[in-house]
Structure formats: C-alpha cells, structure tokens
Amino acid sequence: MCGIWALFGLSAHTSIHSNSSFTKIHHRGPDAWRIEFDNRVKNSCIGFHRLSIVDCLYGMQPMKLHQYPYLSLLCNGEIYNCHRVSGLTLQIGALREQFDFKYETNCDVECILHLFAAGGVENVVKNLDGVFAFILIDAKEGRVHCGRDPYGVRPLFRLYSEIGVLGVCSEAKDLQKKSVTENIRTLLTASVKKRLMAERRIGCLLSGGLDSSLVAALTVQLAREANLPYKIQTFAIGMEDSPDIVAARKVAAHIGSEHHDVFFTAEDVIQALDAVLYHLETADITTVRASVGECYEMRKYCIPIFIGRAF
Incomplete structure (x- = not known):
C-alpha cells in the first residue's frame, strides 16, 4: 500500500x-x-x-x-x-x-x-x-x-x-x-433527479434513518421543482411496535410527503418467505430480510419506489 x-x-x-x-x-x-x-x-x-x-x-x-x-x-x-x-x-x-x-x-x-x-x-x-x-x-x-x-x-x-x-x-x-x-450533495441530487422520469406516481420507502430520509427528502424537493402533478408518497414498512415506523412518521411530516404505514406480522413473513427466495434467487440473510417488506408487501402498491439503503 x-x-x-x-x-x-x-x-x-x-x-x-x-x-x-x-x-x-x-x-x-x-x-x-x-x-x-x-x-x-x-x-x-x-x-x-x-x-x-x-x-x-x-x-x-x-x-x-x-x-x-x-x-x-x-x-x-x-x-x-x-x-x-x-x-x-x-x-x-x-x-x-x-x-x-x-x-x-x-x-x-x-x-x-x-x-x-x-x-x-x-x-x-x-x-x-x-x-x-x-x-x-x-x-x-x-x-x-x-x-x-x-x-x-x-x-x-x-x-x-x-x-x-x-x-x-x-x-x-x-x-x-x-x-x-459539496461533491456528495451534487452526485446524490443528480442521481435522484434523473430518476424522476416515470409516468406513474413515484413513492419512496422510508425508515426514518439517514439513507432513506435523504433520498425521500430530495425526491420531494426535486418533484416540487419539476412541478410533478402529485405529492410524493412515502411508505414505512414494519411491525406495529417498530421504532422505524415512529421515526418515519416524523420525517414524512417534516418533508411534506403523503405517508403510509404498511404493517406485517411474523406470520406474514413466514407466508412470504418462499416467494421472496424464489424471486431473489439468493438466501443471503441481509437481502432476504430487507426484501420481505420491499419486494412482497409493496407489490400491492405497484408503483416506482425509490430506496435509500446502507449495508
């Protein structure tokens, strides 16, 4: 080195x-x-x-x-x-x-x-x-x-x-x-902006953590600047007692998104697991854990979803 x-x-x-x-x-x-x-x-x-x-x-x-x-x-x-x-x-x-x-x-x-x-x-x-x-x-x-x-x-x-x-x-x-x-801000902003091309309504997954909050906040801001004819939706996915649900609500209120809570139970995870593994084609525990909500529960909404995630 x-x-x-x-x-x-x-x-x-x-x-x-x-x-x-x-x-x-x-x-x-x-x-x-x-x-x-x-x-x-x-x-x-x-x-x-x-x-x-x-x-x-x-x-x-x-x-x-x-x-x-x-x-x-x-x-x-x-x-x-x-x-x-x-x-x-x-x-x-x-x-x-x-x-x-x-x-x-x-x-x-x-x-x-x-x-x-x-x-x-x-x-x-x-x-x-x-x-x-x-x-x-x-x-x-x-x-x-x-x-x-x-x-x-x-x-x-x-x-x-x-x-x-x-x-x-x-x-x-x-x-x-x-x-x-400044360089990080420029690159992240450009990354979000170029993805505002969908003809369908855009949404963001929001946990209330740093990564998803930054992506959601930028999406809301850039959507306003682009005069999109709708409010950006945010979705918090988890069990009802999850601290992420509470944190996401606070962030959504601050950035002005149309927010939704999506709850699932341990039984829902068991029922979804085979389908998630089939579509992911991997049993990597981190990927599977994150995808149970993102890939399975969010299929009900079927819209372009922005995700900010750190591994």
Whole structure:
C-alpha cells in the first residue's frame, strides 16, 4: 500500500497545500515520501508516500524514465503481468516480453509509462492485469490521466472544485472537507433527479434513518421543482411496535410527503418467505430480510419506489 496525491490548478503557493494535506496519508507509505513541483506543469504539486515492496532501491516515485522525460507517474499498485514473481524468468504473455520494452528499473509499475508512450492511456488500461490506481502526467501535451482497477481494490478519489482545482488522492480524507461534502450533495441530487422520469406516481420507502430520509427528502424537493402533478408518497414498512415506523412518521411530516404505514406480522413473513427466495434467487440473510417488506408487501402498491439503503 502506497499513497498518491496531486493538486492541479493551484493559485496559492504549493507549499501551503502540501504542508496541510499531504501528511494526512503518511500511514500509507512509511518508508519514504517525496513532494515534487515541475515548472513544466504549472500551478501543480504531486506527492508520494512509499511502502517499498518491489525494487526498493530504484522504485521511488514520481517515476520518470530517460526514454520519456515528459512523463511522470504516481502509482499505488501491483501489476501481475509485468514479470514472474519467482526468479527472473518472464511470465508467458508478460508485458516486457510481449512489447519488448526496455526497462530502466525492476519496478512492476514501470510498464505503465511504456504502455502509455506506445499507445496512450487506453493502451495502458486494456493491457494491465493487476490492482492499481495511477496518476500519469504528460507535460508535453499538458494533460493529466487518472486510472483505477475496475473494482477499486486500490482506491482513488477525485475532486474538481468550482474554482478549477483538481485534487486526486488515495484517500478522501486528504481532500478538502467542504468540497467533498459539496461533491456528495451534487452526485446524490443528480442521481435522484434523473430518476424522476416515470409516468406513474413515484413513492419512496422510508425508515426514518439517514439513507432513506435523504433520498425521500430530495425526491420531494426535486418533484416540487419539476412541478410533478402529485405529492410524493412515502411508505414505512414494519411491525406495529417498530421504532422505524415512529421515526418515519416524523420525517414524512417534516418533508411534506403523503405517508403510509404498511404493517406485517411474523406470520406474514413466514407466508412470504418462499416467494421472496424464489424471486431473489439468493438466501443471503441481509437481502432476504430487507426484501420481505420491499419486494412482497409493496407489490400491492405497484408503483416506482425509490430506496435509500446502507449495508
């Protein structure tokens, strides 16, 4: 695990930003760290916290090669098809052998620079087999490329502020708190808004918890802004003594939705279980528990339902 960090589009002196934020991810790479300013990429600052695993002597970053002096690489990753782990015998289909790259280090991530120089960023991501997050700076073209493995095993967070500052980091905590909050608000609002396309009346499941309450409140607000010709319905599902029922009523009264309580008993759960398992095609206990009400009881209403849920 290493830590990569970069800021682009800065107006203040780079040392101010590096001192206040770069050190927050020190725990990701205790062996060495480096901050770099390159005049060829103005108003920027990049940094790296290293945990030495491969090529402990020459694998420090930002990585530059004599062959491509205009490229700089920050990468937290392991590239499995670079070469064989045991000994120096090359793996069949390994990138070094396949493309005849001339390596300057024994570091696995060096192949990213070679692949980019040979065919651009798409050539990089389509050929890598591994877990990775990278920032690749092309000073000649004045472009920054960011990439991450498909599942985000190696995380990478990006922030673009209203004043034109781009921040990229291995952890979200290193980005400005206010901007991260604004970004979450923007993305969540956009996610709800684009789903207000149904021709039928829309409803929301509401438990009174944080996730469902946020989704329901945004749905009500955006529906009003869109002048939908009806009130958004909310539904609280549970047993009559459930604290969720009480909490949902309070939230519904606050946001101004048309609220409904949907009760079920232990016997209803037993009766519904076979049908729920049949339609879910899984016996995962968390999914089944949540779906007894959502999938079975709500079938009586048959309307588009918005759900806010955390697992």
